[in-house]
Amino acid sequence: MKRVVSKYMVFGAIGALVSVAGHAASSKPNVVVILTDDQGWGDLGINGNTAIHTPNIDRMALAGARFDRFFVSPVCSPTRAEFLTGRHHVRCGVYSTSAGGERINADETLIAELFKRGGYKTAAFGKWHSGMQAPYHPNTRGFDEFYGFCSGHWGDYFSPMLDHNGDIVSGNGYVNDDFTERAMDFIATHRAAPFLVYLPLNTPHSPMQVPDRWWDKFKDMELTQEHRDRNKENIDHTRAALAMCENIDWNVGRLLAKLDELKLAENTIVVYFSDNGPNGKRWNGDMRGQKGSTDEGGVRSPLFIRWPAKIRPGTEVLPICSAYDLLPTLAELCGVPLAGTQPLDGTSLKPLLLGQTAGWKERTLVHYWRNISVRTQRHRLDYKGNLYDMVADPGQRKPVNGEAPETAASLAAFAENWRTQMLAEHGKAFDGRPFVIGHPGAPITQIPARDGVGLGGIKRSSRHPNDSFFTHWKNKDDAIEWNCEVGQGGTYQVELFYTCPAADVGSTVELAFNAAVLTGKIVEAHDPPLEGMELDRVPRSESYNKDFKRMTLGRIQLQKGPGTLRLRALDIPGEGVMDFRLMLLTRVD
Template identity: 30%
Template sequence: MKFKRLRVCYPFKALSILTVCLALFACQKSADMADPLDSSAKNAVTSAEHPNIILVMTDDQGYGDFGMFNNPIVKTPKIEELASQSHRFTNFHVDPTCSPTRAALMSGKYSLRAGVWHTVMGRHMLSDKHDILPELLGDAGYNTAMIGKWHLGENYPFRPQDQGFKHVLSHGGGGVGQSPDYWENDQFDDTYFLNGKEKKYNGFATDVWFDEAIDFIKKQTNEEAPFFLYLSTNAPHIPWRAPEENIEPYRALGLNDDMAKFFGMITNIDDNIGRLRQAMRDEKIEDSTIFIFMTDNGSSMAAKSNGEPLTWIADDVKLEIEAKTGKKLNTLNNYMREGKASVYEGGHRVPFFIRWPNGKLTDPTDINDLAAHIDILPTLLDLAGIDSENLDTDGTSLVTVLREGISLPDRTMVVTNQRVLNPDPQRPYAVMQGNWRLVHAEHDGGEALFDLTTDPGQVNDISEQHPQRVIAMAKTYEQWWQHTTGKGTPTTRPIIGSEHENPSRLTGMDWLAPNTNQVPWWPGFGDDKWGNGHGWVGNEEKFMVSPWALNVAENGNYAITLYLHDIPANKVIPKSYAHLQLNGEATTMPIPPGATSVTFNVALDSGDIDIRAWFDHQSDESGLSKGLAAFYMYVEKLN
């Protein structure tokens, strides 16, 4: 059980226990009492010590996917303006894929220690045992909102509304249209989840997220308490789609369809950053707000193009683009090696901009100190005046850098890519010390050493010239592995039968499958190569039946309903029998002709349970190894 901190009436400071008690007695103002402060006075109070916080994070946008980082093609003027007014961390790192980065950001702990090392397979649920950023801010009096992509758990107690966010608008899964999302969402005129309830929206997904963010900001202007807004876009994650007006200028340059759509998504984000900042100015909160912009991992474009998207552009088109832009095309990945999912620099070094005009920060500048996602939580708590001295984190506050220009002490950090069911120390990793990188890129490969000072593209392995450094950095990795996994890596289990979520909707994305290829994460909606024909829809027979690892909240009678596709699909099950296996014991029911679902009524005891569900033509469980999986399962505790 997670014990919550005392909530102190706003305004607040870091208080002793005695002071907290006095404050609780003193804070007697009724919630419906007229507030004596007008809007401008409230903003002044917030500005002084307890700032609003807006954290914008884009998805799969790498360091090179910005106009100011050696990419003369993509248009990002609004983000470039923000960067020019911000402190810019040039040596900032995250995990190579999305869920681990989000878990580390929220918890202030390395993703392995936070318990999230994959994006599927039931390994992307952030345990409720951690004290995470929205909870800590909320307990200190902040209003909290999360908009866009969560990807840290679809069910209680892992949803954003279970983890400290009071207002939530989100899609399901890691990308719009993935299995946990509403059926057939394709980023245009979709149905999303507003505080857990389905709601239809008009327009492009990114525009919807920013519309909601602006509405939230306008409502918060009249609130006394400060707010924390976590705005996490799905763009430019695949499938690459954007409004046509954002795509067409890139097609006109001669780019292929994938590149035009990818850059179109980024330009759409840029336009919306401009809208958001204008709304902040209109509401007169820009100076009193900490504004952070970052991305969650390296470029998916670089990953799909083997590390350098420039290779996708034909020589004649390249010359034409250079003539039109007046700039030489040398790199579209800022000279970095590889992209998303890689432990080379292109997979995990990302831009990180932070701005707070009223925060007594030094003038905007580049900061070259080694920093990472795990530093965000302690930094924001520090800036907000919230005591985090006894908080268990792996990060460090960046405030001395921001306010005094004092460099961080030398530190060693590690990133790893653990896209497997169980963590493995031989999976790819990189050890970072300043500009030194010790990279183990392949499971069965060795280690290479690079000095980014002279070799930013990580081309020349200099491990033989520096054997002692290699030994020392390898030893550091072993210590890091023990630190992050020494207490175990338990499976996080959604809770069924809870009053907080009943019924529960489970999808195949959370199966504990033997490998990533056996997880139905991408349905295949849409008309491009990242859509129709790419995913599991139409390939259902290729997936083996794998278990959901769950926890039953209470003893009782439960209805467990199995579907081949989700409810809105109305898909007929083309088999004769349905099978439900509970902790190894199976029950079988015939499937009525034309049925789209089968319901089992069962008695469950509280505690952990593993459930497998499938369809076939066998009247017993002998067909488990070749059965047609139930990709969706709804579990409801009956009165």
Template identity: 30%
Template sequence: MTRSHWLPMMKLLVGCFVTCSLHGRICAERPNVIVIMSDDQGGGDYGFLGNDVIKTPQLDAMHARSGLLRNFYVSPVCAPTRASLMTGRYNYRTRCVDTWIGRAMMDSGEVTLAECLRDAGYRTGIYGKWHMGDNYPLRAMDQGFGESLVHRGGGIGQPSDPIGAEGKYTDPTLFRNGKEVQMKGYCTDLFFDAAMDFIDRTAKSGDNFFTYIATNAPHGPFDDVPMELYEVYKRADFSPILVNELHPNRRQAEFDKLARIAAMITNIDENVGRLFHKLDQLGIRENTIVIYLNDNGPNSLRYVGEMRGMKTGVDDGGIRSPLLFHWPAKVKADATSDALCAHIDVMPTILDACEIDVPRSLDFDGRSFLPLLTGRDRSWPTRQVVFQSHRGNVPQLYNHFAIHEDPWKLVHPSGFSNERFEGPLKLELYDLSNDPKQENDLAEKHPDVVERLRKGYETWFSDVSSTREDNYAPPRIIIGTEHERETVLTRQDWRHASGKPWASDSNGYWLLEASEPADYEIELIFASHEHPAAAATISANGVATEIDIAAGRQRGHRTTVSLPAGKIKLAAEVTFNGNTQGPHQIVLQRR
């Protein structure tokens, strides 16, 4: 039996089941669920956390009537946080270990929050950023979401963009339930519009819903932002949120970038206000859970409260987020907690709130924090929580990690961009209760704490690395099925072979799998039409096919190849003006 055949059966066996008995509580009494997660917003970009420059009045109002986790952590970068959020497990268990070149794909055997809620009778929809695979069986629509409106890859403006739609935040080309659609409007507005339409239709049908709104804002690029808000912020003084003094030559450029980021954040804030207005119109605010968080630290070195660091870092400024939990029916407005919580806890918490029994076969790393906010049980065990992310194909022991055990933080900030670190291991220890900015390294004063946390980290690393056989092997894209008639392969999910991964003169290959041999039409697409005539070589498991590349054409270079059943390594290369490179994208169509 091939993987494409046993996958649905596996999902069925380990999926989450619930029965709404006619003699018990009816389904309509369960809460609806909305999770909103911004991209690169950072843990200090909120008025209620002391930011007086970036305006977030709607989130400030949400904070005033919500529960709040003040000691909540995420991963240093996008995809790892999303994998943990969707599974309740550390991302190293899910094969999602990086943000690009085939390592932001999550193993399709993972059971997601959307699958659990779908199997419990909820209607599910995602709007915005998925970032864990663009092809079957890795897409959000394959992982439990009945409705989806998303962009590909890690963000608009990346090599996964559809040809002709590169970088468009306004009037973007998106994918609705797997089909490419041209949209009109600004991306964040469009995602909230679609989410509210889904909520409206579902609520009026009497069904429960789970809505995941994952904005790509305020992630770059920054050239296409809400212009009215940008014009307002162009006049703002961002000095209060700068971490370092800047040379006058850099100051103007930095202020302009911050004005664009701030415009995107305030636009998200306005949409949060529109969302709550919709819930009020439908009369469902009281029993709808609305969660708000950001996915990692800020995308510039700016205000993060009493912390240090930014996106990609394992210092607190790179991995902290407030978590707002709005549920008037059960959570009081002044409910707060300083307990150590993280992204791995969100899925168990939501299933707890929805009273969904989780099979023992579903092994969470997280736990429900709902009792902390409802007052049901405010006890919380001392726990160790680990955060590690860095570039590369296989995680390395000790490379760019932090382990937390309140109030301690043991950290080795060796650099996200380094696949491996060189030199002696130098661990830093901080007491965050007295030193949130991590200014006083206590490693020499408390060697016993260092040793305990180091052993805890080593045990964690060994555990997550042995989740499955060949734990860090990249997931494969399955081709030739009815689930995806046309497979578009992009540099987001290729395995990098030479050059800089997304540079025009780089090359790579894709890891595929097919249930049976078949003929495929293959189209090679190039990033530009400005190239000479050439001959390209397409290689599948070492079998080469030649194809002529016409001068001055970006796409339309097609041929037919026979691909075998089983695992396939597909590559293509062409030489333009003496530079050998791979295509920008490949389109596969089974014949």
């Protein structure tokens, strides 16, 4: 018998509910937000996956509120924008996952800015994916502390090159473990004041790297739950993803234990969700669609919110909700004013969390990534115009346009109106926003290969720009260019991250920006092999990494204003110049 969902009701999922009377917090609650990357709704034991063991996340879900139909965007950066701003990603300038299209417009107010104004210590540890250079870098969006990477994916998960408050450092061990350690240290240091900790873990996104401790369980496991299109499933990819999700669970357990140890659990709100559907064809509750799709399986995410002081264990939230609801929800729960924000698309879920459900209104959500799907409490209209009854047919197998023509027509009109109003200026290949060098308050600017354009014979190491490098630099007509703007004039030290075989040492390179010119030589050989394939559990399509060498090219005097930053070779004594990964410009005057 199918359960009928009432849009006004929130049910307890376990029998005896624990009274929270007398547990009201005497101070503002702390907040920890855990966001996973490419983890599907079905990649958890509590959601019915029989291969995986996720006891810590499962217990957290049962100890607070568990959302039945929580929706995000089909891919990474749009979901992050919606969580961070409380607004649909289309409004925020986010139209891509790389090369600048992932940046949240500088005039948007992010959740960390609100909480910082409200007296919170703020930090982010992990995958940012919302802009690299200031004013888009996390340190200029309200986060006091940042440790992680800003690109859409990273090519190495074991002690890789990372960003710590704008500078380049080396990580310490497996990235999820490292990020969680940093988060726990920050919490311990700032436990006397309210804190907002954002922990965007970067798995099970590819490359499919996971320590033996987690892989050994799955590498030969026979999986009994299959994707609905079983012939297209890559079993080893599924095994690796599940192993990575068990590592996530272990880290969640460590973080929750730290809150217990510090006696902070009672008054700390912990949020757990994912950024899109699964990054592969694997079991996901028979839903249609995966990462990149606007169908149910591409945009349905787990959402668990635990706050022992206020939220009753076993709370089950049935009305549909969205990632952009989290900012207004957390702000209201914490008493943080929304002053300065643009009009929000999200609405506070506080009534649903606290059982005050009278008057909750039905909503219509729009999911967009190259096409549009519309979701109400009962129906989904897909991008082809097919209407599905999601209560009777959660797998989207049989359209009901004939049985509900008025609903189909109404949602089609809604979708077209949304398209007309929201997409007129959205999705351009290049939006014209420059990459800013020397933004006030940000002494170090990263200029990666990802954001550049290779001219002549220069090629990328992968068709995926994120974490790629430029190679095949052989001629004086070759160059790399970036559309930039200097935010603050002055003297900048320029450092390159490069590789170069001994036979090619000696090239003279020129960096120019408008009238400013700096020349220098590649004087030291550094020719490490490509790496990463030895740690991948399944082959990747993204770029492999190298151990790039950091060298100082010299100093350049830059004037404030727009221009093209251009790197080229004036002299090439060997067969090539270098492989180029990254440039750092640090203001030194």
